[in-house]
Every structure is written in C-alpha cells, then in structure tokens.
Amino acid sequence: MRRLLAVGLLLTCVAAAARADDPPPNYVAAFAGTTTTYRPPGGPWDGAQHDLVLTAGLGRFVKPTLALEVDLGPTWVRGDYAAFSIVPGVVWAFSPHAYLAARFPIAVDPDTALYAAPGVGLRHTFANGLTPILELNGVTRLDRNQGDLGITLTLGVLYSF
DSSP, rough: OOOHHHHHHHHHHHHHHHHHHSSOOOEEEEEEEEEEEEEEEOOOBBOOOOEEEEEEEEEEEEEEEEEEEEEEEEEEEEEEEEEEEEEEEEEEEEEETTEEEOOOOOEEESSSEEEEEEEEEEEOOOTTTOOOOOOEEEEEEEESSSSSSSEEOOOOOEEEE
C-alpha cells in the first residue's frame, strides 16, 4: 500500500511539473504585416507592395505545441482600403523560440479570395505573458492558380491567458 501511495504521489508531482511547463491554453494576438516582395503570375519580381495588413485574433493551444488561431483585419494599399480578411491558421511551436505556421487568409470584402500563407516565426515569451513575434511567410492565391508568390513580413504580439 505504501508503494502505491508513493508511486501515486510521484506521478502527481510529475504531472504537476509537466503542466507548469505547458503554455497557457489561450492567447489574443495583434499583428502588423507588409509584402516585402511579390512576383505576379508570369512576371518578374517586384519590390515592396506598399501594403499594410493589421489583424487581431484569438488562439488556443490544443496540445502543448499545437495551436489553432483565427485573426481578422483590414488591408490597405498605398493608404487606400483594399480588403478585409479572415485568417484561420495552425501553429506548431516546435521550440520555445521558433514556430511554423500554416495560415489561410480569406478575403471577404470587397471580393472573395483564398490564399495559402505558410511561414516561419521567431518568438520569446516573457514572464508577464507577452510574446513578441517576427514571422516570414510565402503567400500565394489558391482560388486562381496562376503561380503568383508574395513574401510577407509580420510583427506581432501575443498575450497568453
């Protein structure tokens, strides 16, 4: 009986320690991004596209290193409103300081368009729950398979709770 209690106590301590290392399950996010370079279908590479994408959203870790996220926000090009998008995504936080993301922006206004935006990011979580991020993505339109490719750079911050 003593062995059973000792094993139970040990397993409880190990489980509590493992849970303490897991990130909080939920987070809110705010991002600002831009297209640094773009190659239109059949054309040469262009430079910056003078766009600004601002998004905010919610995420939840469904496993210690796997999160589901959805973000919403507008895009402006040269200061003019261009689109509003919903951005569902999956994030694999394979390291405390790096992650891979699979994002799927869906423009819903003024026209509908579907994109794929896989990326890689760097992050660091502070004790107060704030996590600044820097993410680099390749973006291509899926609903018109024309072979375009954009490279985007995003800065953001997450707050875990």
